[in-house]
Amino acid sequence: MKIHRREVMESSSCSHFSQQPRHCKPPLSLRVHIDHSSFTVDKNLLAENCEYFRALFQSGMRECQQEEIHLRCVGVLGFLVMLQLLDGERPVLNSDQIVEAIECTAFLQVPALTKHLINIINSENCLLMYHTAATYGVWELSHTSALFIRDMYADLKEDVQTLPNKLVEYIESLLPSSYMAVCSHSPSTELLQDLQRTVCYLDEDNREWKVLTHLPVSTSTTMAGVAVLENKLYIIGGVHDLSKKVVEHGFCYNPAANTWSSICGPQQLRYNFTLIGHEGCLYAIGGEYNMRALSSVERYRVSNGSWSFVSPLPCSASSVVSTIATNRIFICLWKGKGASEIHEYIPQQDQWLLVTTLIRQHSYGLHMVAHKDNLYMIRNGPCDDFLMCVMDCYNLSSGQWTAMSGQYGNSKGSLFTAVVRGDSVFTLSRQVTMEYTVEDCAWRLRREMKGFGRIGSIYTFLMRLPKATVSLIGNSPDQIQDQILGDCPRLSPQCSDNL
Incomplete structure (x- = not known):
């Protein structure tokens, strides 16, 4: 692949501009010529989003005052993709557009374009993305x-x-994602420890579940918020017992160090809420307190260890169904009479937006997962078996619903805990763990493995487990308790201690 040389700008002294009449101001728009095409672009837009243009406009070069410029370092397709993105669109890209978009973000340094490319990685384009990004030095995308x-x-x-050896070696050096599960448990005591209070992972080679670590004795996973952020497991809140007294702090498990630490809980005590990890933040969504449903939402910034309220839900809700698709946060709210609403949270605007509504009589959403730009709404089916469920697929790009063929789940397994990895969907029950392959209008059963074998509510998620940590499986509750030196004072400014 040929990489065009960067354009060399002709410099001029700042004094040249000072000799211009005072009423002569720099142009607000710029005419950009690429090959035989021309684009008129707002200079402020370019300066805000492109490091290349920001540096150019501040350099004192002659181009600062010119109304047009010729670019030889990028192609037309890539520049068009960038303009679409900066205009608020989320373009779906073919192979040629991907290559030129990577070239464009490499030379013009456009973080938003790099982020968009990361968000649309899938099984059809991942090899092209990887090779091209490595070639142009877009390391985050690579x-x-x-x-x-x-x-x-x-x-x-x-x-x-078929890739160069160095690229293959880098892939093989990385840790794969493991399918993880933890059951619902109330806090234990040092004298009466429950050996079932464990976080487990699926050993896919042996097709069985193994223990990774034991929960700290004061941790509750009953009606708690459970999420993974930056490959760390967070368990927030939960209740002690039937009185529903809330655990006021949370715990974080770091698989790289095989250690637990404590963190502050949300300002609003809550249980039966949803916890989402997204771009360096945890979101505690809805839930209940004192038998009352909540609409409030709180955000925890890992960087400073603080909780703050953000825009509330459109209505009070507990056990909110959620998923992340193309790096966007989506939730499903059941509105009654078979109506389920999907909303998107926009962090930059701190706003909830209604995306679409699905109406299925005598039905409600139980779970939601994402694959590519599709949201799969898993709901109860029209039969007496509660484990049987049906699905509807909503495509974010076309805005269309599609009813999936067939029913899923039976006495052997259910989809209420489905997790997507690549083109696979994992789900489990006490009897069996199942892997499906996602196809256009159906999920095809790929293989069956040993069941989880535990009772109660189950949380499932993905984590990357270092081999050194996996080799230490089977830690006793005593060893885990030694890592937790004390409870976290509520809302203390120093309550995120690495223990």
């Missing part, structure tokens, strides 16, 4: 693509071997 490929290595192995 690394994220490599992680995606690592999670699908078995399916992509033949195609991966």
